[in-house]
Amino acid sequence: MTDTPNVTDDRPSVLVPLEVLEGETLPDGVGELLENAHVILLGYHVLPDQTPPEQARLQFEDRAQRKLREFEKTLTDVGATVERRLVFTHSEQQTLNRILAEHDCHAVLVPNACEPPEDVLVAVRGTVGVDRIGRLVAGLFAGTGVTVTLYHGLESTETIEDAETFLDGIADRLVDRGVALDSIEQLVDEADGGVDRIATVAEEYDAVVMGESDPSVVTFVFGMPSKQVAERFLGPVLVVQRSHDAIE
Structure with a gap:
């Protein structure tokens, strides 16, 4: 089921996946972090192979939708726009990939609790995805007073001057977008x-x-570096996605 609001502004889209029937909730502070986003709020439940999704929907949809509506209100109360989705699936990976592709999401949130954000670390490596990183960061934080720190670890062939030039270019993109x-x-x-x-x-x-x-x-988000960072870091992690066209 999808509830689609009238979206009139150009907000970055962020996928927030939650296993609602496994007790996963929207952590404190995530609403404030995403107040300028268009949130794809995905409630999903992974089923045993022998359980038909239609059967699970009949049994669990009302309970899952109640939880999703609560999370949706938390987000809309602070200013986010929200599309609500509920999926019963046999494949977590296929479902998440499909939703990401359908909405061409700019980022996926690995949710952890946080205070209303004041300082955000933006870790950038190569040039792939820099435009979408700029769109997301500016869309979420331009005009908010949040301090954005562009972070880059030197690679083997780089000099400090190379890295500074690289980060200067990203900073210019952010300024052009209103930061x-x-x-x-x-x-x-x-x-x-x-x-x-x-x-x-x-x-x-x-x-x-x-x-x-x-x-x-999905391998990246749920089994690779961002998840590893989230396990070590108490705050939320936004993983910027390549455009769907770029990964096909």
């Missing part, structure tokens, strides 16, 4: 910017934005 220059900071790390290092740096921040570095979207 105040004095709210952007830059952090070049001479250590490799891998998962463990990002998690360590992220301890000082309220939330993390990081790019998808694996073409397999």
Whole structure:
């Protein structure tokens, strides 16, 4: 079932997947983090192979929808727009990939609780996805007073000057999209910017934005670096997705 609002503004779309029948909830602070987003609120439940989705829907839909409506209200009360989806599935990966493709989501949220965000770490590696990172970060945080720290760990062939030039280009994109220059900071790390290092740096921040570095979207989100960061970091992680066309 889908509830589609009249979306009149150009908000970045963020997928928020929750296993509602397994007790997964919308953590505190996520509403404030996503107040400027268009949220695809996905409630899903993975079924045993022998259970028909239609049977599960008859049995569990009312309970699941009640929970989703509560989460939807939390988001809309702070200003987000929301599309609500409920899926009973035999394949978590196929379902999430399908929803991501249908909505061409800019990012997926790995939800953890947070305070209303004041400082956000944006970890960037290569140039793939930089446009979508800029769109997401500016869409969520332009004009909010949130400090955005662009973080890049040096790769083997890079110099500090290379990294600074790279981050300057991203900062210019953010300014062009309405982010105040004095709210952007830059952090070049001479250590490799891998998962463990990002998690360590992220301890000082309220939330993390990081790019998808694996073409397999769901494998990345739920089994690869972003999930590893979320397990080490108490705040939420936004994983910026490549456009659907780019991963086909």
